[in-house]
Amino acid sequence: MKIQQRASCGYDMGDIQMIVDERFRILGTDYRVRIDDQELGARVRDLFGSFERTTRAARAANTIQLAAFPDGTHRLLRDCYRVTVQGAATQLLPALVSTINRSAVEESEELAIHAGVVAIGDSTIAFPSVSGNGKTTLTAACLLSGFSYISDEALVLDGNGSVIPYPKPLALTKWSCDTLGIAVEGEETLVTAADLGAVVAQGGTELTDIVVADFGHPAEELVPLPKSDAVPVLLGLAFNHFKDPGRAFRIVTDVASKTRVWSLSYADPQGAALTLRDQLGPGAANSLAV
Amino acid sequence: MGGRSQRVGPPAPNVVETEVDGDVCLYDPSSERVAVLNGTASDVWRLADGTYTIAEITDLLASSYGTQPTSIAPDVEAVVTEFVEAGFLAQE
Numbered sequence: 001m002k003i004q005q006r007a008s009c010g011y012d013m014g015d016i017q018m019i020v021d022e023r024f025r026i027l028g029t030d031y032r033v034r035i036d037d038q039e040l041g042a043r044v045r046d047l048f049g050s051f052e053r054t055t056r057a058a059r060a061a062n063t064i065q066l067a068a069f070p071d072g073t074h075r076l077l078r079d080c081y082r083v084t085v086q087g088a089a090t091q092l093l094p095a096l097v098s099t100i101n102r103s104a105v106e107e108s109e110e111l112a113i114h115a116g117v118v119a120i121g122d123s124t125i126a127f128p129s130v131s132g133n134g135k136t137t138l139t140a141a142c143l144l145s146g147f148s149y150i151s152d153e154a155l156v157l158d159g160n161g162s163v164i165p166y167p168k169p170l171a172l173t174k175w176s177c178d179t180l181g182i183a184v185e186g187e188e189t190l191v192t193a194a195d196l197g198a199v200v201a202q203g204g205t206e207l208t209d210i211v212v213a214d215f216g217h218p219a220e221e222l223v224p225l226p227k228s229d230a231v232p233v234l235l236g237l238a239f240n241h242f243k244d245p246g247r248a249f250r251i252v253t254d255v256a257s258k259t260r261v262w263s264l265s266y267a268d269p270q271g272a273a274l275t276l277r278d279q280l281g282p283g284a285a286n287s288l289a290v
Numbered sequence: 291m292g293g294r295s296q297r298v299g300p301p302a303p304n305v306v307e308t309e310v311d312g313d314v315c316l317y318d319p320s321s322e323r324v325a326v327l328n329g330t331a332s333d334v335w336r337l338a339d340g341t342y343t344i345a346e347i348t349d350l351l352a353s354s355y356g357t358q359p360t361s362i363a364p365d366v367e368a369v370v371t372e373f374v375e376a377g378f379l380a381q382e
Binding site: 226229230232241245246253257 | 306308315324325326
């Protein structure tokens, strides 16, 4: 297959043969990924394997292409426009995941809040947090400790406050990999839930616990907070509440009313994951199971 | 602020209000301000409907709390000022 150069296209793809053509439906938006390398294509299929495959057409803006160019570089293009350039194709995978992630969350019609989300037993637990605060590392630590995976990026809630899984590939920093004993691939290491021995949780679950995690405290402690404390936290970390602020407030206050809210101070992600499992998981004193 | 004789409220038209586990939460979609009110602030908010002045709200709450108006007056004034500055109360 050849890419036909369009008059409006910002990049001349020349005679590059795109041998992988995958389409995924992510948070209600269709994406098309085209790659000129079979092995890399297989990796992308694996990374996005938890999302629905589709035959629907994707908008040009949601068509992502990764290819080697005659000058020896590898380029990631979105709608034919360059996103980034690297020497090795595998170095573009984090940017590919990041590009799709940003777009999927922004375009979602459902309320999306910056958070890691995991499940164990009858508990579905969210860690709302800004970037760089250990959210993904804690999520990965939980997956290594027997939790199932919902997302390392966004708590996505439908109009009834039910959790919609968004199991994007986890992007671990070198520090995260070293801390968790995971082989490092580069500046960012992409892993799936299966890579960490975990499964992806099914949709339609109700959130049971909101854990406001604070990394960097030597004394590990999980203490209850007033439910209302979750309201400014969740709204403040929402990606797309501006689309319908009143609806976002209703969903957030409804969810906060129904969930338990905790503060977790910790220094060791793996220790914190075990604390969450022991205190909120099956058989724990705080377990929701009867 | 217009002083203790000025009526307080009503709430600004855009402000959304709900209770979460007994705590009043306010949200102004236009400014994206959100506030969770403590006990006294909740009581002031419930009286801030444009009917009462700060002095009257102070007297009503002091009577309800079984204390002297002078002991809560600074807190009531501070809360009303915060409501106004946050845009939660309509301005004349």
